Amino acid sequence: MTSDHGGDRVDQLIAYEEIRQLVARYAVAVDSRDVDALVALFADDVKVGRDQRGRDALRRYFDRSLRDVGVTILNTGTHAIDLVDDDHAEGIVYCRGEVQIGDRWIVQAIQYRDSYERRAGHWYFTRRRHLLWHAREVGTSPIGLPAATWPDDKIGKYELPEASPTWGAFWATEPNADELTRRLGDNPAST
Numbered sequence: 001m002t003s004d005h006g007g008d009r010v011d012q013l014i015a016y017e018e019i020r021q022l023v024a025r026y027a028v029a030v031d032s033r034d035v036d037a038l039v040a041l042f043a044d045d046v047k048v049g050r051d052q053r054g055r056d057a058l059r060r061y062f063d064r065s066l067r068d069v070g071v072t073i074l075n076t077g078t079h080a081i082d083l084v085d086d087d088h089a090e091g092i093v094y095c096r097g098e099v100q101i102g103d104r105w106i107v108q109a110i111q112y113r114d115s116y117e118r119r120a121g122h123w124y125f126t127r128r129r130h131l132l133w134h135a136r137e138v139g140t141s142p143i144g145l146p147a148a149t150w151p152d153d154k155i156g157k158y159e160l161p162e163a164s165p166t167w168g169a170f171w172a173t174e175p176n177a178d179e180l181t182r183r184l185g186d187n188p189a190s191t
Contacts, residue, residue, distance in 0.1 A: 011086075012083060015081075015083060015089065015118070015123070016081055016083075018122075018123045019081050019089060019091060019116050019123050020079060020081075022041055022116065022123050022124070022125065023076055023079060023091070023093050023112075023114075024076065025037065025041055026038065026041055026074075026125070026128075027074035027075070027076050027095070029041065030066070030072055030074055031071075031072050031073060031074055033066055035059055035062050035063055035066070036059075038062055039055045039058050039059045039062065040055075041124060041125055042055060042058055042124055042125045042126070042128075043117055043119065043124040043125065043126045046058055046124075046125070046126060046127075047127070048061055049061070069099050069100060069101055070099075070100030070101070070102075071098075071099075071100040072097065072098065072099050072100070073097065073098040073099075074095055074096075074097050074110075075095065075096045075097070075098075076093055076094070076095045077094045077095070077096070078092075078093070078094035079091060079092070079093045079094070080092045081116075086118070087117060087118040087119070088115075088116070088117055088118075089115075089116040089117075089123075090113075090114065090115055090116070091112075091113075091114040091115075091116060092111060092112070092113055092114070093111070093112040093114060094109075094110070094111055095108075095110040095111070095112060096108070096109060096110070097110050098138075099135075101154060104137055105137065105138045106135050106136065106137055106138070106154065106155065107135070107136060107137075107138055108132055108134070108135040109132065109133035109134055109135075109160070110130060110131070110132055110133075111131045111132075111133070111160055112128055112129065112130055112131075113127075113128075113129040113131065114127065114128050114129070115127040115128075131158065131159045131160050131163055132158030132159060132160060133157075133158060133160040134156070134157050134158060134160075135148065135154055135155055135156065135158065136155060137155065145157040
């Protein structure tokens with residue numbers, strides 16, 4: 001949709017805003033547990049897990065997963081959108097999530113890696129990948145947290161920032177790896 005594809009600049013701005021609204025509506029729907037509104041943000045043939053497709057499968061997934069937690073507060077921020085063509089886009093969204101798990105209050109640093117598609121004039125998610133930098137109880141520093149695996153172990157260090165290919169490449173050029181390890185508590189170049 002960029003001018004390289006012959007798209008109009010106004011159309012680009014409209015696409016950016018509609019995609020941003022899609023992301024905002026996702027957070028509002030999750031936090032309000034409006035599963036119907038949440039599912040409607042996804043393409044009707046969305047892939048769910050390894051072998052299911054469609055909004056009914058997605059509704060069952062969200063219904064189950066959102067019952068595992070209490071109150072949630074998703075606060076989206078940084079949102080980079082790359083328009084591939086008039087009807088396809090990719091995005092990265094940063095989110096700070098606060099989640100009630102029983103009597104504990106957890107804060108998460110989240111990154112979503114999204115694929116969007118415009119169908120019949122409306123933008124939808126076709127894929128939303130949820131990655132975590134960390135999850136921790138409020139008042140706990142994320143520095144030095146042990147590794148964790150979701151959903152079995154909800155507290156700990158997760159995939160980010162190491163899942164970004166540029167993260168390891170950036171730190172691989174660090175001239176003083178020992179000092180880096182001491183400062184960051186873990187060797188980020190070991191990805």
